[in-house]
Amino acid sequence: MTDLPLSGLRVLDFAQFLAGPVAALRLADLGAEVIKIERPQGGDLCRSMVVNDQRLDGDSLVFHTFNRGKKSVTADLKRPEDLADVRRLIETADVMIHNFRPGVMERIGLGYDAVKALNPRLVYGAVSGYGAEGPWKDKPGQDLLVQALSGIAWLNGNDGDGPVPTGFAMLDVATAGQLVQGILACLVRRGVSGRGGLVEVDLMSAAIDMTFEQFTCFLNDDSGQPRRHAQGNANPYQPAPYGVYRTADGHMALAMAPLARLAELLACPEIAAFGQAQAFARLNEIKSVVAGVLATQPTKHWLDILEPAGLWCAPVLDWPAFAATPGFAALDPVQVIRTEGGADAKTTRCPIRIDGRMLRNPVAAPALGADTDAVFGSLVAAARA
Template identity: 75%
Template sequence: MSDGLQTLPLSGLRVLDFAQFLAGPVAAMRLSDLGAEVIKIERPQGGDLCRSMVVNDQMLEGDSLVFHTFNRGKKSVAADLKDAGDLEAVKRLIKTADVLIHNFRPGVMERIGLGYETVKGLNPRLVYAGVSGYGTEGPWVKKPGQDLLVQSLSGIAWLNGNAADGPVPTGFAMLDVATAGNLVQGILACLLRRGTTGQGGLVEVDLMTTAVDLTFEQFTCFLNDNNRQPVRHEVGNANPYQPAPYGIYKTANGYMAFAMTPLKVVADLLDTPAIAEFGQDKAFSHLNEIKKIVADVFATQPTQHWLDILEPAGIWCAPVLNWVDFVKTEGFKAAKLVQTLTSEGGAKALTTKCPIRIDGSAPMASAVGPKLGQDTEAVFAEVAASAEA
């Protein structure tokens, strides 16, 4: 709860999170942020593999810090799905759930005995949500669905960087997080439909489809340009389909971003009449020549010098900040983007907060991720009691 928020929108919903690593658990995390009870179903031996995925040697009470980041506030049930007794207990739990999320490779849940058709028979109201790397059909189905690999296969890595660079992936798991967002949208849509029909549904998302969807603007240009590969700009590339001066440029003491601006305005503000000679209709066909002039000018003065000229003129521009500088800004402080997680033992960790505001307030989760199997006995006892009632 935060700032007087009494009832979160998904309070009363039960979500079973069978997923590991990122996309599935992040989707479950967002549902938890919005009030759902989320129960992780984990292997008794080691649990979610992300528990041991140590990043930069950062741990919290025996588990990877990143595990706690996107499993905050969840419960944990340890169950061996190959064990008949545990599987039967999980099936009873499924009967009480509203949503099930998994990211096993296609066919695995069916072999376990928890495929969609089977589970639908157990609980027709359940929204069954699956995440995969490449969908459920085609020659890539069995490929590992990992963010960097899909960025590479989908062409995204060839959109980033300047013309002379090799492929440049994003520095974070962009597709995992975006796929999680797609999954949450599909789940919420099916829950809304269930309110009318009483029936659950099947939601399926994959990293490859997300990659194409994220690049829909550029990919649409490509499809309608005889499938010609877009050419990255020689300098300041930020979008191969945007004309000059759009891009990032080096200044005398850093970097700055310069967005869409008419060339005549650029020429006047930067005192570069050579740019005006090109004419606005040449902003794309001569973009490398124009951007080279802009780059040479920006390199002569510090970033703030140019901001003082451009911002009062209403130009879309910004300094390029690293995280050390970003967290010092008043904009960052005013946005209140960070929350503190606290374990039962008192260990604390800072992490990001839910980006969604409900009734004017952002939901806040104060609990770290669960210890492996900490809720197994209580959850299964509750389900057994309700089955006998």
């Protein structure tokens, strides 16, 4: 689509796995031409990262989900000839993204200072696990490991449980979003000053930023590590009844609610007897009483009482149930991608709307090196013109 906000911009994606490629994917969704620079032998390691044996035309289905709509150019950055071609390509680019460990691109000759000399208008995005300095800079920047180090795993689950990480790569996706924000900010500045810039993000900073509400409480509270609730824990700093509860036929979430009003609606005076001032100090006792009441009836019974009264609550759905809801249908979040070989797979669409339009791209990820001749050939043609 030529009328999308980033149409006409060229992005070079040197990244592998998730955070960097997802950032480049979002730029592609917004109209940029994204050229993935890959090793000739095997390409992005994620091409072979198969989950549940799901493949699409030989490549990992996961690989296609965050590399759809891109081009692929192969180049061995250790070969002077290939590196020279890549340097010429950098001169034509607007954005460059990589997630090599700190120091690797500098050794190759593609660190920010070297690239800035080639193309002062280029916005250079670098993703790392723990930043470019410090004792952890060479640790592997992997989502689960950063969740473990950052304390996030001790916020999930109930008191008495071991550490519980999230069931998805939360920090990779958050870091990708932060990289896109920084890149777009530098592109706006470039439109004013003509100057590119360096955008650096890391998974650990994303972890701290994502937990800023709870971490701020920790920094200003002498009690140390927050205690998770004995049951229904959802946020260790939220008072009762905030949490997830079992019902007679499933589970439901209950957010902030005045105890007196909740006691009235649940026909349980014992809840009101605690008093609102005790909502945090005696939260485990209160939540135990709430849990006992909610367990006596099906989820719909309680929703029919609480929702009309304005209390914030919701059923806890699994994916089959969620995908069958009218809310899911109204969002229309699924699209089909197709490879050049004709293989189809369902995936999610871009979550951003532009000018009221949903953004979809039905083109799957490229075959390794599919665009090498065309992209490098265009540089030769441009040089001769």
